Amino acid sequence: MAGESSSFHLLEERIQRFIWSEGWEELRDAQEQAIPLILKGDCDVIISAATAAGKTEAAFLPALTHLLAAGGEGLIVYISPLKALINDQFGRLDRLCEQLEVPVWPWHGDVSASTKTRFLAKRHGVLLITPESLEALLCNRGSSVAAIFKHVTFFVVDELHAFIGSERGKQLQSLMHRIERALNRQVPRVGLSATLGDMKLAGGFLRPGGEPAQVNSESAGSELKVLVKGYEEPLVVQGEKDGNEEDDEPVTPGQIAADLFKVLRGSNNLVFPNSRRQVERYTHLLNKMCEQRKVPNEFWPHHGSLSKEIRTETEAALKQKELPATAICTNTLELGIDIGAVKSVGQIGPPPSVASLRQRLGRSGRRKGEPAILRGYSVEDALGPNANLREKLRLDTLQMAAMISLLVEKWFEPPRVQGLHLSTLVQQLLSSIAQTGGASAGQLYALLCGPGTPFTGLTKQEFIELLRHLGQKELVVQDSSGVLLHGRVGEKFVNHYSFYAAFASEEEFRVVAGGRTLGTLPVDQVLLPGQRILFAGKTWRVDEVDEQQKTIYVTRAKGGVPPAFSGGTGRTHTKVRQRMRDLLDASTELAFLDETAKKLVAEGRDAYVRLNLTTEFAIDQGRELILLTWLGDSANEAIACLLIRRGFVATASGPGVEVVKGDRSTENILDALEDAAVDDTPPLDILLADVKNLAREKWDWSLPEGLLRKAYASLYLDLDEGLAWVREATAARRD
DNA sequence: GACCTGCTGCGGGATG
Numbered sequence: 079m080a081g082e083s084s085s086f087h088l089l090e091e092r093i094q095r096f097i098w099s100e101g102w103e104e105l106r107d108a109q110e111q112a113i114p115l116i117l118k119g120d121c122d123v124i125i126s127a128a129t130a131a132g133k134t135e136a137a138f139l140p141a142l143t144h145l146l147a148a149g150g151e152g153l154i155v156y157i158s159p160l161k162a163l164i165n166d167q168f169g170r171l172d173r174l175c176e177q178l179e180v181p182v183w184p185w186h187g188d189v190s191a192s193t194k195t196r197f198l199a200k201r202h203g204v205l206l207i208t209p210e211s212l213e214a215l216l217c218n219r220g221s222s223v224a225a226i227f228k229h230v231t232f233f234v235v236d237e238l239h240a241f242i243g244s245e246r247g248k249q250l251q252s253l254m255h256r257i258e259r260a261l262n263r264q265v266p267r268v269g270l271s272a273t274l275g276d277m278k279l280a281g282g283f284l285r286p287g288g289e290p291a292q293v294n295s296e297s298a299g300s301e302l303k304v305l306v307k308g309y310e311e312p313l314v315v316q317g318e319k320d321g322n323e324e325d326d327e328p329v330t331p332g333q334i335a336a337d338l339f340k341v342l343r344g345s346n347n348l349v350f351p352n353s354r355r356q357v358e359r360y361t362h363l364l365n366k367m368c369e370q371r372k373v374p375n376e377f378w379p380h381h382g383s384l385s386k387e388i389r390t391e392t393e394a395a396l397k398q399k400e401l402p403a404t405a406i407c408t409n410t411l412e413l414g415i416d417i418g419a420v421k422s423v424g425q426i427g428p429p430p431s432v433a434s435l436r437q438r439l440g441r442s443g444r445r446k447g448e449p450a451i452l453r454g455y456s457v458e459d460a461l462g463p464n465a466n467l468r469e470k471l472r473l474d475t476l477q478m479a480a481m482i483s484l485l486v487e488k489w490f491e492p493p494r495v496q497g498l499h500l501s502t503l504v505q506q507l508l509s510s511i512a513q514t515g516g517a518s519a520g521q522l523y524a525l526l527c528g529p530g531t532p533f534t535g536l537t538k539q540e541f542i543e544l545l546r547h548l549g550q551k552e553l554v555v556q557d558s559s560g561v562l563l564h565g566r567v568g569e570k571f572v573n574h575y576s577f578y579a580a581f582a583s584e585e586e587f588r589v590v591a592g593g594r595t596l597g598t599l600p601v602d603q604v605l606l607p608g609q610r611i612l613f614a615g616k617t618w619r620v621d622e623v624d625e626q627q628k629t630i631y632v633t634r635a636k637g638g639v640p641p642a643f644s645g646g647t648g649r650t651h652t653k654v655r656q657r658m659r660d661l662l663d664a665s666t667e668l669a670f671l672d673e674t675a676k677k678l679v680a681e682g683r684d685a686y687v688r689l690n691l692t693t694e695f696a697i698d699q700g701r702e703l704i705l706l707t708w709l710g711d712s713a714n715e716a717i718a719c720l721l722i723r724r725g726f727v728a729t730a731s732g733p734g735v736e737v738v739k740g741d742r743s744t745e746n747i748l749d750a751l752e753d754a755a756v757d758d759t760p761p762l763d764i765l766l767a768d769v770k771n772l773a774r775e776k777w778d779w780s781l782p783e784g785l786l787r788k789a790y791a792s793l794y795l796d797l798d799e800g801l802a803w804v805r806e807a808t809a810a811r812r813d
Numbered sequence: 814g815a816c817c818t819g820c821t822g823c824g825g826g827a828t829g
Contacts, residue, residue, distance in 0.1 A: 575820040
């Protein structure tokens with residue numbers, strides 16, 4: 079190592095000795111690159127490297143060297159999205175830091191108050207903390223913030239991609255910013271991630287307006303093996319049931335479980351079936367198979383609704399080396415908690431995104447010379463006389479194939495940094511008032527919305543409008559000298575511990591039909607009267623949405639035909655949809671598909687040709703017209719809004735937009751599209767005037783309508799892309 | 814027909 083590594087010699091002597099004693103043969107590429115950059119302690123750095131490529135060491139070896147060179151009284155603040163990750167990192171760092179005589183302080187909700195008190199007395203070393211705990215520190219110890227963080231030398235943000243695009247990410251930006259403002263100096267920020275689609279965008283997230291130094295360590299091109307198996311769920315013929323409940327169960331999960339049992343036993347693996355319900359179903363099937371064959375169980379469940387004990391048990395089964403273990407899990411096992419390497423990753427149904435698939439696959443093939451193995455399972459319904467467009471085109475299988483082909487090309491979705499997250503601005507305003515004991519509107523605007531701040535771009539006029547609105551809601555009040563304080567309601571929120579999280583716990587609408595509650599529905603879809611929803615196995619028409627009572631009133635829709643597209647998982651990017659269309663349009667063989675999956679793709683291609691989809695984009699389905707755009711969800715939703723504004727009932731749905739025809743013809747709808755194409759781009763207040771239920775984030779309920787529309791559009795609508803499609807599509811029609 | 818994350822201060826009582 080001494081001869082080849084230049085960075086090794088830059089490290090503090092005791093750190094060098096630690097590396098020798100660990101028996102590391104060489105520094106990893108990311109570490110070699112990052113050490114000289116971080117060592118200087120004067121710039122932001124973003125490190126993108128594969129899982130287990132030693133990213134945390136790449137940050138900490140030089141950061142600790144820098145800290146020791148400055149006399150050892152400095153503080154490194156490491157911020158993690160998970161408590162479990164803090165516990166893991168504490169174990170890894172504490173051994174090294176003990177030899178350096180640098181204290182390591184874990185700080186999250188499960189950490190004892192005595193540890194926290196001891197840190198507050200010492201204030202140096204390495205602090206491992208969550209955004210929520212940091213928020214609590216700023217809120218409750220506002221007057222000491224400058225003293226507590228006086229000697230901070232670095233912010234290290236782990237799993238950066240897990241923060242981008244969410245309220246929590248905006249909160250993190252704001253917390254680091256507020257500490258810097260309290261100190262009146264910049265603190266170098268180091269961001270770590272395995273999955274950043276666009277380093278420039280991620281850099282702008284790490285520091286608004288910033289351009290950090292980049293360390294991009296491509297994984298040494300470890301080989302990827304992929305096999306996708308197709309399955310066809312037979313049609314249930316009406317009248318054939320004999321009352322035996324077993325007959326109602328789909329048959330493909332049993333077939334898939336049998337395959338998993340056969341190929342996964344004897345090794346460690348992860349299987350992602352995309353929902354908690356499916357996790358339960360597959361774990362149950364696999365446990366039964368182990369039992370029937372009188373072999374020890376090797377299959378363990380892991381998802382967010384399971385108790386901590388059960389989750390820990392599954393993690394322990396994966397970690398121990400004596401017996402093989404496979405976890406059936408949701409994305410709880412996507413982030414970097416320590417479960418060791420796995421042989422293969424199973425994916426049942428299309429993954430939520432290419433980035434997520436890549437993150438999942440990062441758990442496999444981590445040892446030198448071993449390939450990463452992906453086993454995909456794709457299920458389609460057998461085609462009957464009533465098959466809808468989605469089924470005919472075999473869209474799930476196409477999406478799986480498109481995502482894998484993009485993964486192989488090393489493409490994945492860029493981080494979604496465009497969201498304004500004004501919900502979090504409300505939280506940060508209330509928290510800043512707690513921190514300072516009160517502040518003027520001008521001070522708060524400069525702190526949170528000025529140049530280089532997390533909420534830059536909000537005009538002073540909009541800010542005043544927001545403050546007025548918060549005043550009406552009694553979240554803030556202004557005293558006679560103009561200082562803003564907590565209002566009666568604001569006080570209540572801030573003084574409860576639930577205030578520290580920037581994200582809301584799941585909120586659901588009740589679905590009511592004729593005075594009877596059918597159940598609850600999570601609020602993640604635009605709803606307006608006239609829309610049809612699928613719920614409890616039946617189709618309904620939405621009559622009224624009561625946002626105060628959080629209730630959706632529905633009546634049975636005639637016919638009972640389920641919607642042609644029923645929305646997918648996650649938000650699908652335009653690039654994925656275009657790849658799906660390219661695959662339908664081509665005849666190339668996809669080598670990673672088995673015979674059944676190939677047959678399914680061939681059927682999709684046949685339907686694509688038969689329906690003339692090479693040239694036609696408007697597909698008449700009788701009750702609805704489907705506009706097949708092959709765009710991402712944000713563009714489709716923008717197109718739906720353009721039509722809603724012109725009096726239609728339209729919904730973004732899968733690769734297109736579904737428009738209810740009612741008493742209007744296909745020509746009427748296409749005429750409206752043409753009008754939208756030639757008109758000026760409508761302002762949001764007009765575009766979203768009739769759309770209800772825009773509130774998505776924790777504090778959205780407290781925003782004035784105009785800002786709520788702006789916040790919603792920033793995250794969910796791509797009007798430019800939608801309009802570009804409308805113009806192109808209607809131009810083709812005129813020709 | 815998705816999924817995930819997080820949480821303080823204080824008072825009362827027991828124990829060393």
